[in-house]
Amino acid sequence: MMTIQQKMYETTVKAVGGRNGYIESSFPELRLDIDTPKEMGGAGGAGTNPEQLFAAGYSACFDSALNMVARMQRVKHEGTEVTATVHFGKVEDAHEQCPYSRATRGNIEVKLNVL
Numbered sequence: 001m002m003t004i005q006q007k008m009y010e011t012t013v014k015a016v017g018g019r020n021g022y023i024e025s026s027f028p029e030l031r032l033d034i035d036t037p038k039e040m041g042g043a044g045g046a047g048t049n050p051e052q053l054f055a056a057g058y059s060a061c062f063d064s065a066l067n068m069v070a071r072m073q074r075v076k077h078e079g080t081e082v083t084a085t086v087h088f089g090k091v092e093d094a095h096e097q098c099p100y101s102r103a104t105r106g107n108i109e110v111k112l113n114v115l
Contacts, residue, residue, distance in 0.1 A: 006014060012026075013025045017034070019034055019042065019049065019050070020035060020042065023034075023053075032047065032053075033045070033046070033048070034048060035047035035048070036045050051099075054084075054086050055084040055085065055086040059082040059083060060082075063080055064082070066080050066082065069093075086099070
């Protein structure tokens with residue numbers, strides 16, 4: 001069983017309108033439009049989507065970890081680059097099928113509050 005450690009950092013982001021809305025946080029200020037890709041039946045739009053955001057976060061975090069390990073092991077390099085690819089399959093039941101929920105199940109604490 002995993003132990004919850006003391007928080008080093010916490011952030012909150014609110015999503016409004018799901019795949020055809022926007023996300024925002026209050027500090028530091030972040031607001032991005034979300035659009036459903038054409039491949040998923042949406043209009044396409046200029047906005048981002050949850051899969052792009054997950055890939056961005058994962059690749060940035062992994063690249064940071066890679067650089068930390070290289071420094072600790074005194075591996076000389078001219079820089080690193082990590083590319084993450086995320087694909088989306090059809091989902092039926094939100095929490096059981098959500099790719100984010102499946103990817104993090106058992107790794108992080110998730111609390112669902114339906115209002």
